[in-house]
Amino acid sequence: MASGIRLSKLRKTFGSTEVIKGVDLTIEPGEFVVLVGPSGCGKSTLLNLIAGLETVTSGEVRIGEALVNDTPPRDRDIAMVFQSYALYPTKTVHENITFGMQTRRIPHEAQQAALKEFSKLLQIDHLLARKPGQLSGGQRQRVAMGRALVRKPEVFLFDEPLSNLDAKLRISMRTEIKKLHQRLGKTVVYVTHDQIEAMTLASRIAVMDNGHIRQFGPPGEIYEHPVDLFVAGFMGSPPMNMLPGRLRRRDGSLVFEPHGAEAELHFPLPSEISDRLDAREGAELVLGMRPEAIFAAGTELPGPNRFVFEKTVEVVEPTGPDTMIVFSIGETELIARVRPEDAREAGTRFRFEVDLSKAKIFDAKSGQSL
Amino acid sequence: MRQRSIGGIVRPKGWHNVLMRGSLFLVLGLFCLYYLFPLIVMASTSLKSLAEIREGTLLSLPRAITFEAWGKAWDSACVGVRCDGLKPFMWNSVAMAVPAVLLSTTLGAINGYALTKWRFPGADWIFAMILFGAFIPFQVILLPMARTLGQLGLAGTVTGLILVHTVYGLAFTTLFFRNFFVGVSDGILQAAKVDGAGFFRIFFQIVLPMSIPAIVVTVIWQFTQIWNDFLFGVAFTIGDSNPVTVALNNVVNTSTGVKEYNVDMAAAIIAALPTMLVYVVAGAWFVRGLSAGAVKG
Ligand SMILES: Nc1ncnc2c1ncn2[C@@H]1O[C@H](COP(=O)(O)OP(=O)(O)OP(=O)(O)O)[C@@H](O)[C@H]1O
Ligand SMILES: [Mg+2]
Numbered sequence: 001m002a003s004g005i006r007l008s009k010l011r012k013t014f015g016s017t018e019v020i021k022g023v024d025l026t027i028e029p030g031e032f033v034v035l036v037g038p039s040g041c042g043k044s045t046l047l048n049l050i051a052g053l054e055t056v057t058s059g060e061v062r063i064g065e066a067l068v069n070d071t072p073p074r075d076r077d078i079a080m081v082f083q084s085y086a087l088y089p090t091k092t093v094h095e096n097i098t099f100g101m102q103t104r105r106i107p108h109e110a111q112q113a114a115l116k117e118f119s120k121l122l123q124i125d126h127l128l129a130r131k132p133g134q135l136s137g138g139q140r141q142r143v144a145m146g147r148a149l150v151r152k153p154e155v156f157l158f159d160e161p162l163s164n165l166d167a168k169l170r171i172s173m174r175t176e177i178k179k180l181h182q183r184l185g186k187t188v189v190y191v192t193h194d195q196i197e198a199m200t201l202a203s204r205i206a207v208m209d210n211g212h213i214r215q216f217g218p219p220g221e222i223y224e225h226p227v228d229l230f231v232a233g234f235m236g237s238p239p240m241n242m243l244p245g246r247l248r249r250r251d252g253s254l255v256f257e258p259h260g261a262e263a264e265l266h267f268p269l270p271s272e273i274s275d276r277l278d279a280r281e282g283a284e285l286v287l288g289m290r291p292e293a294i295f296a297a298g299t300e301l302p303g304p305n306r307f308v309f310e311k312t313v314e315v316v317e318p319t320g321p322d323t324m325i326v327f328s329i330g331e332t333e334l335i336a337r338v339r340p341e342d343a344r345e346a347g348t349r350f351r352f353e354v355d356l357s358k359a360k361i362f363d364a365k366s367g368q369s370l
Numbered sequence: 371m372r373q374r375s376i377g378g379i380v381r382p383k384g385w386h387n388v389l390m391r392g393s394l395f396l397v398l399g400l401f402c403l404y405y406l407f408p409l410i411v412m413a414s415t416s417l418k419s420l421a422e423i424r425e426g427t428l429l430s431l432p433r434a435i436t437f438e439a440w441g442k443a444w445d446s447a448c449v450g451v452r453c454d455g456l457k458p459f460m461w462n463s464v465a466m467a468v469p470a471v472l473l474s475t476t477l478g479a480i481n482g483y484a485l486t487k488w489r490f491p492g493a494d495w496i497f498a499m500i501l502f503g504a505f506i507p508f509q510v511i512l513l514p515m516a517r518t519l520g521q522l523g524l525a526g527t528v529t530g531l532i533l534v535h536t537v538y539g540l541a542f543t544t545l546f547f548r549n550f551f552v553g554v555s556d557g558i559l560q561a562a563k564v565d566g567a568g569f570f571r572i573f574f575q576i577v578l579p580m581s582i583p584a585i586v587v588t589v590i591w592q593f594t595q596i597w598n599d600f601l602f603g604v605a606f607t608i609g610d611s612n613p614v615t616v617a618l619n620n621v622v623n624t625s626t627g628v629k630e631y632n633v634d635m636a637a638a639i640i641a642a643l644p645t646m647l648v649y650v651v652a653g654a655w656f657v658r659g660l661s662a663g664a665v666k667g
Binding site for chain 1: 560566567576
């Protein structure tokens with residue numbers, strides 16, 4: 001049985017700068033939680049607090065039922081993969097991986113079995129006799145993974161464990177981690193900058209910004225229903241298009257009028273959205289549309305709440321399966337995701353179709369989803 | 371190894387570069403000679419017989435090489451009233467320098483480790499005060515130390531001298547190790563803590579193997595200081611417990627008629643040999659420690 005983690009009103013200050021500003025987070029036993037957020041927002045610090053490598057300024061850290069604020073790392077039954085690898089430079093790969101088991105006096109045969117299992121899984125079984133200085137970045141990272149995995153503790157903390165691997169290895173390691181999690185059923189807190197890693201691995205994603213948790217929920221919810229502009233802009237690649245504008249009434253129904261756009265370009269809002277916004281006519285809003293909600297006119301089956309408009313293609317960016325088309329409305333650049341065969345050269349006029357039932361409306365000032 | 375370290379340097383070719391390198395080596399050679407000259411004179415004098423010294427000049431090389439003076443310096447020259455040569459005093463010095471070097475290096479390493487990696491309130495203050503110890507001149511501590519040794523019942527013994535050198539050396543060894551450990555990544559220690567290791571296990575199994583370059587530098591420094599020390603030796607030991615530096619002084623000052631320059635020179639070289647040995651042995655370790663990529667994370 002794995003242990004859950006509960007953080008309540010957690011704060012951490014370094015000198016006079018507050019880095020973690022009151023975090024509440026309840027992670028169920030056996031859950032796979034992915035922490036995402038911009039560089040410097042406090043992800044590593046949060047992991048260190050859970051691991052016991054930093055002291056808590058105020059608030060509580062609980063692992064299982066126990067309050068562990070004053071428990072040293074060695075007694076927390078955790079394993080951690082560090083962002084900087086932190087391998088022991090004078091020890092061989094073999095010794096690096098088994099050190100934690102040695103200090104815990106695990107029988108020799110069990111150590112060897114675990115070493116064998118995970119070095120094979122991580123494809124480092126041919127490197128066991130080397131020192132970390134003789135390894136490439138990706139190999140070091142896998143050794144660091146191995147060192148954490150062999151001990152099978154209650155809680156795993158991963159700080160960007162795959163960031164240095166090549167694309168192919170990363171995908172296969174991702175799958176291995178997911179399989180491993182399903183097999184071992186331990187609680188995992190995982191930091192990554194990779195959107196796909198976050199979406200595929202997480203049972204829930206916590207989006208952090210500047211020491212706060214902005215949103216905590218299943219990947220689908222984070223993607224489809226971001227609570228504010230920050231989360232909307234952070235998740236998704238390319239990010240959600242954010243079109244600033246104003247709510248207007250035309251011919252009796254509410255429309256969204258982008259700033260700086262020609263008069264005829266106003267997006268009719270679907271009734272689910274406009275019902276909620278009835279009283280806010282004239283308000284400053286931001287219309288959020290994922291790139292995949294904008295496509296070449298007529299290429300998808302017709303549906304409700306579609307709106308077609310014509311714009312000039314500015315930049316064409318093929319990615320393989322899809323092609324991104326950059327265009328502008330007013331001052332804002334937008335990206336549409338079209339099938340490669342529908343793409344046109346830069347400079348030509350293009351008929352776009354947008355599915356407004358997938359659009360999101362945010363308050364321009366507070367950034368909150370409406 | 372040697373081949374590779376030369377092969378890796380890209381340098382321009384052409385006659386003026388050859389000329390530049392030539393004059394560079396000429397200047398370096400001159401400096402070398404300048405530094406080696408006293409040693410050459412000492413070595414050549416120690417290999418001459420007394421008669422030859424009297425006839426020839428200081429600079430002339432020995433005509434007939436004899437090790438008589440070396441033998442005499444080692445086991446029959448008179449040190450004060452005792453005529454056993456430097457031998458017994460060499461052992462005094464070894465018995466003093468080895469424990470003092472080991473103790474001060476070990477304690478300095480633990481100090482440096484605790485001050486950088488297990489930070490506690492006031493750590494900077496304590497370090498500043500230890501550092502202050504490095505600026506205290508020898509002479510200042512002579513009287514208080516003599517009194518302390520007297521109270522401890524260690525006055526005039528080799529053990530007392532070990533204590534003095536260990537305490538006095540602590541400031542330097544702590545400084546060396548602290549500066550080395552500041553550059554060691556905290557991540558490695560965090561990983562070891564998560565792996566379940568405590569203060570001493572991390573120290574002995576993780577940190578110490580990484581610090582071979584620092585250990586070697588400290589050992590060379592401490593050994594040279596302690597072995598070559600004269601003042602503490604003269605002040606805190608008597609007669610039979612004198613270290614070799616004091617004995618050497620006595621050999622030179624014990625005059626029975628003729629001044630035996632060859633014996634004096636041989637004795638001086640004998641007294642200096644162990645430090646050279648430490649340089650050669652520890653130096654080899656130093657290079658090995660560096661090239662093993664010991665500090666690379
Ligand atoms: N020991 C420290 N003293 C002072 N400030 C610190 C310390 N450690 C971290 N910080 C600051 O805390 C903030 C959060 O750091 P943290 O390492 O948690 O970021 P992160 O979210 O992991 O970033 P990244 O994605 O780049 O790894 C940063 O602004 C950093 O400068
Ligand atoms: Mg980080």
